[in-house]
Amino acid sequence: MISARGCGMRLLVSLLVAVVAAWAEDTPFYAILGNDAGAWPEVLSSIGLQRQVVSAAQIVVVPSAAQVTVEQIPKGAILIVEGASPLAESLGFRASGAKVRVTQITDVRAPGLPIVWEKALDLGRVEVPTDAKVFARERWTGAPMLAGYRRDQGAVLWIAASPGERGYERFPYVLNALTELGMEPPFRSAQLWAFFDSSYRTRVDLDYFAVRWRKAGISALQVAAWHFFEAGQEQDAYLQHLIEACHREGIVVYAWLDLPHVSEKFWTDHPEWREKTALLQDAQLDWRKLMNLTNRECFRAVAAGVRSLVGRFDWDGINLAELYFESLEGIANPSRFTPMNEDVRAQFRKLRGFDPVELFSTRADEASRRAFLDFRSDLVGRMQEEWIGEMEGIRREKPYLDLVLTHVDDRFDSRMRDAIGADAARVLPQLEKHFVTFLIEDPATVWHLGPQRYHDIAEKYRALTPQREKLAIDLNIVNRYQDVYPTKQQTGTELMEMVHNATSNFPRVALYFENSLLAPDLGLLSAAAASATTSRRTPVEVVVDSPGGVGVTWKGVALVDGQPWPASDGDTVWLPPGEHKVEAGGSAGLKLVRLNAVLKSAALHGAAEVEFTYQSNSRAVGVFDRPVHVVRIDGAGAATTRCGASSVMLPSGVHTVTIAAD
Numbered sequence: 001m002i003s004a005r006g007c008g009m010r011l012l013v014s015l016l017v018a019v020v021a022a023w024a025e026d027t028p029f030y031a032i033l034g035n036d037a038g039a040w041p042e043v044l045s046s047i048g049l050q051r052q053v054v055s056a057a058q059i060v061v062v063p064s065a066a067q068v069t070v071e072q073i074p075k076g077a078i079l080i081v082e083g084a085s086p087l088a089e090s091l092g093f094r095a096s097g098a099k100v101r102v103t104q105i106t107d108v109r110a111p112g113l114p115i116v117w118e119k120a121l122d123l124g125r126v127e128v129p130t131d132a133k134v135f136a137r138e139r140w141t142g143a144p145m146l147a148g149y150r151r152d153q154g155a156v157l158w159i160a161a162s163p164g165e166r167g168y169e170r171f172p173y174v175l176n177a178l179t180e181l182g183m184e185p186p187f188r189s190a191q192l193w194a195f196f197d198s199s200y201r202t203r204v205d206l207d208y209f210a211v212r213w214r215k216a217g218i219s220a221l222q223v224a225a226w227h228f229f230e231a232g233q234e235q236d237a238y239l240q241h242l243i244e245a246c247h248r249e250g251i252v253v254y255a256w257l258d259l260p261h262v263s264e265k266f267w268t269d270h271p272e273w274r275e276k277t278a279l280l281q282d283a284q285l286d287w288r289k290l291m292n293l294t295n296r297e298c299f300r301a302v303a304a305g306v307r308s309l310v311g312r313f314d315w316d317g318i319n320l321a322e323l324y325f326e327s328l329e330g331i332a333n334p335s336r337f338t339p340m341n342e343d344v345r346a347q348f349r350k351l352r353g354f355d356p357v358e359l360f361s362t363r364a365d366e367a368s369r370r371a372f373l374d375f376r377s378d379l380v381g382r383m384q385e386e387w388i389g390e391m392e393g394i395r396r397e398k399p400y401l402d403l404v405l406t407h408v409d410d411r412f413d414s415r416m417r418d419a420i421g422a423d424a425a426r427v428l429p430q431l432e433k434h435f436v437t438f439l440i441e442d443p444a445t446v447w448h449l450g451p452q453r454y455h456d457i458a459e460k461y462r463a464l465t466p467q468r469e470k471l472a473i474d475l476n477i478v479n480r481y482q483d484v485y486p487t488k489q490q491t492g493t494e495l496m497e498m499v500h501n502a503t504s505n506f507p508r509v510a511l512y513f514e515n516s517l518l519a520p521d522l523g524l525l526s527a528a529a530a531s532a533t534t535s536r537r538t539p540v541e542v543v544v545d546s547p548g549g550v551g552v553t554w555k556g557v558a559l560v561d562g563q564p565w566p567a568s569d570g571d572t573v574w575l576p577p578g579e580h581k582v583e584a585g586g587s588a589g590l591k592l593v594r595l596n597a598v599l600k601s602a603a604l605h606g607a608a609e610v611e612f613t614y615q616s617n618s619r620a621v622g623v624f625d626r627p628v629h630v631v632r633i634d635g636a637g638a639a640t641t642r643c644g645a646s647s648v649m650l651p652s653g654v655h656t657v658t659i660a661a662d
Contacts, residue, residue, distance in 0.1 A: 028186030028534050031057035034066030039167035040080075046167075046496040047175060047527040048187040050534060059183060062087060063162065076153040078183055082162055084124045092129030093147070093158045100125050102160070104139040107146075107173050109520040110491070115139075117170055118485035123160050132158075135177045146171055148181050155181035163493065166450055169485055172492025176520050185527030187544075188551035188572050189503070190596065192217045192529050193472075193510035195256060197224040198238065200515040206238075210245040213514065217526025219596035220618070221246055222319045222404075222510065225255040229263035229305055231312065243314055247643035250594035250623040252316035254404065255309060259323050259387065261288040262302055273298035276341045277326075278334035278360050285326050285336055292341040293383060303390050310394050310401070314641075316618045317402030318391055319439070324380045324408070328444060330419040331369060334360045339376070348375055373418050380421040388434055400652050402618035405430075406439040406474060411460035412453065413443050424464065431467040437617065438465075439472045439510060447490075448482035451497040458505035472508035475499065477516050491518045499528040507548060526551075541583035549577045549598050559585040566604040567612065569593035569625075576600050590661050594623035600654070608661040613654070620650040627662040 029052035030044045040061045041051060054060060055074055062068050064083035070090055073079050081088045084095040103120045107113070115136075128134060128147040136146035148157035157177055164170045179185075194213065201209065213221065221242075228239050243253045260275060267274065267289040275283035275290035283290040293299050310318065327336035340357060348356050354363060356372045384405065395401050410416035410424055417423050424440075431438055440461060446453060454473060462468050475498055479488045490498060502509045509529060511517065517525070532546035544552055551572040558565050558573050564586035567574040573582055574592070576599045589607040597616035604610055609631070614620055627645040630638065634655055641649035650657060 028537075029057045030059040030061065032061045032063070033068050033072075034063050036063055036065060037061075038063060038162050039165060040163070042497060043163055043167040043174065043493055046493065046500040047185045047524055048500075048530050048532065049185070056537075059178070078155045078157065078178060078181055080157045080159065080178075082159055084126055088126070088158055091156050091158070092132070094127045096125045096127050098125040099123070100138050100141050100143045102138050102143075102145065105136050105145050105171070106139050107136045107171075108134075109173050109176055110518060113487060113491070113518070115172060115486045121161055126158070126160065128158065132156075133180070135173065135180075136171060146174065146177060148177060150181060155183075157181055166494075166497075168493035168497065172487060172494065173520055175493055175496060175524060179523065184553055185524065185530075186534065186553050187530035187532045187546075188526040188553065189217050189529035189531075190214075190250075190526065190551060190574070190594065191219050191508070191548070192499075192525065193220045193222060193508065194218045194517075195222045195224075195474075195510065195513035197513060197515065198227050198242070199224070206242050206245045207248075210242075210249040210251060212522065213246070213251060214249040214594065215526075216517075216522045217529050218251060218514075220252045220254060220316070221514070222254045222256040222321075225257055225309055226261060226263045228313070229309055230265050231308075236312065239313055244643070247314075247621055247649065248623075248647050250596045250621040250647065252402075252596055252618050252621060253314075254317040254319045254402070254618075255313070255315045256319045256321055257306065258288065258321050259302070260290045260293050262291050262305070264289070266291065266302070266305070270298070270301070273301075274341075275338050278331075278337040278340050278357065280340060280357070281335070283326065283338050285338075290326070290338060292339065292343060294339065294341065294343040294347070294379070299386075306390070307394060310398070315398075315401065317404060318394070319404040319406055320384075320387055320391060321404075321406035321439075322408065322441070323384050323387060323405075324421045325376060326420060328419050330415070331359065331373065339379075344379065347379075348372060351375065373421075376421045377417055377423045377426070381423060381426040384427050385430065388430055388436065392434065400619050402652065403434065403436045404439050404472075405436055406441055408441040408443050409446075409457060410443075411464070412457045413445050415445065416443055424461065428461075428465045428467075431465055431470045435617070437470050437472050437508065438467075439474050439508070440506075441474045441512075442476050444476070444481065447476060447478075447480040448484050451494070451501040454498070454502045454505045469507055471506055472510060473502045473506040474510040474512055475502060476512045478512070489516065489518070491521055495521055496524055496528040499525060500531075503529050503531050535579065541581055543579060543581045544575060545579040546575060547577055550575055552582055554582060556584075557586040557588060559583050560602075564589070564604045565602060566590060566610040567592045567595070567599055567602045574599055576602075590628070590659070591625040592622060592659075593625050594621070596621050597650075605658075609658065610660075611656065611658045613656045614650070615654045616650075616652050619652050621647055622650055622657070622659065623647045624659065624661075628659050629662055631658040631660050633657050 030049045031054040059078045061080045101122050105115045125143045128144045132147045132149040134144045134147045145160045246253050273292050275292045277283050325338045391403050408422050410422045530550050532550040536543040551574050554573040589604045590610050597614040597620035600613040602612040624646045630640045
């Protein structure tokens with residue numbers, strides 16, 4: 001006879017077993033068996049996973065040389081198996097005896113994307129289980145290269161070879177395969193920036209795209225403002241719609257100026273102000289049509305146009321980008337070398353006694369060239385100071401506007417100073433005089449180097465300024481001109497490693513540009529951009545430490561540090577910087593589902609009122625799970641802008657806000 005107490009104990013044990021099994025499935029840990037981890041730590045840590053002992057791991061990697069049996073793998077784990085082995089055979093991946101030489105593969109997520117291996121491999125052909133999904137194949141024979149299936153509350157992912165020395169040379173989308181097999185990244189960020197050019201999105205549904213950008217972790221859009229420099233009914237309506245759609249989704253919008261390019265119409269209307277190359281031809285270089293901002297009449301006309309542009313729309317900030325000269329080949333290419341307009345030539349001739357055009361004919365000595373290159377770099381610095389002053393004048397009219405200076409790197413690649421006149425050391429002292437973010441642009445000359453370079457870039461700039469919190473990095477996600485593998489454009493694991501390394505070294509990361517991001521990457525970007533660690537995890541709680549705040553994957557309501565927590569969208573709990581404990585509990589109430597600022601604290605007051613403190617350089621947008629109205633800002637009633645029934649525009653700075661449901 002079984003007592004009621006005995007039944008209760010058995011039920012308790014069963015519940016604990018179920019809880020532990022479920023916990024094992026979603027722990028943010030991985031383990032690697034054997035003595036050679038290869039590049040797997042770089043691959044898996046790029047989306048926030050941490051290495052742990054096998055018994056605590058959600059993902060267990062078995063390299064080809066490791067001797068492991070199925071019984072040694074914890075149930076509920078996702079097992080990654082490399083190559084042909086007795087373990088792979090026991091899991092249904094059987095060697096056929098045939099060989100295949102692999103130089104290219106295709107992946108189901110981007111079937112038209114060329115994926116080329118730098119070094120060919122001769123691999124044994126493997127037959128996969130009938131219930132397995134093949135994610136990647138050898139291009140010519142169709143031989144499976146990456147395949148997997150679910151099993152025992154976990155999954156198996158078979159990979160034909162290691163991912164490569166850096167983790168991305170062979171299989172760009174191995175992380176995507178893991179997510180399809182049930183792996184969910186532990187952390188998320190909502191603090192990415194992205195550049196946006198409307199000429200690539202003329203006929204899209206802007207409301208749909210705003211939602212897509214939000215889900216990808218984008219909090220600010222840098223919009224190509226030269227398309228809207230002159231007023232026009234259709235284009236102005238488009239931009240207004242874009243800004244409104246972004247604000248509703250918690251995304252702020254910056255006017256991206258790319259001076260000395262002004263606009264197509266400005267170029268057409270003012271041939272007398274066009275910049276000149278060293279061949280004394282109009283400086284139409286690639287898509288940019290450069291104007292002579294040294295000319296005072298041209299400067300005043302452009303400054304007036306910028307003021308009108310900023311005044312016509314509800315911008316949140318201004319990005320003063322790439323305010324220097326051409327070209328990457330520097331003085332070696334006179335057909336692209338600027339500035340050679342009459343005003344600059346007259347200034348230099350008065351200073352040094354000769355016309356700089358002579359550098360390309362009768363005066364090609366090194367001393368003369370050095371004199372002009374130094375003059376040119378100093379001119380860039382004076383232009384940047386002048387335009388920052390113009391932006392400060394605009395901010396006196398709209399004090400909430402944030403200001404960003406996008407500046408190509410010339411510290412990691414020191415050739416940039418002579419090539420285009422950029423000199424970070426000269427402009428960085430401006431950070432102490434002005435409230436401005438210094439956004440370092442990754443130069444094209446180093447795009448072929450690995451993601452680890454962002455640590456070196458950060459170190460060089462930290463040595464130049466005490467204003468380290470104002471430094472940011474811009475990653476150019478475009479086709480590269482160098483010989484690079486496995487893809488011309490950064491995508492998949494390479495992109496995730498880039499974003500993760502950049503986030504680990506800079507407080508802000510921007511992506512150039514929104515249109516070039518490939519569809520398979522959008523779902524993992526927010527995970528790669530998150531910077532956090534799990535210091536403790538049990539079946540009922542998790543302790544997370546993050547330097548800048550983070551979103552923790554969490555289903556349903558939660559307690560944070562023992563208190564009911566309102567900053568959640570049902571799948572993610574948003575935490576302030578520092579260490580915090582998240583555990584099951586709390587009650588349903590008004591939720592702050594999105595905030596494009598640093599959350600400092602939050603509290604739930606009853607079912608329909610939330611109080612939170614935030615910090616933001618730009619205006620902030622709070623998005624809630626139901627229609628709301630603002631009760632108080634810093635303890636007093638205040639007028640705010642509504643961005644929709646459930647979204648509220650909030651002032652820049654540090655503020656405490658109380659919001660109530662309508």
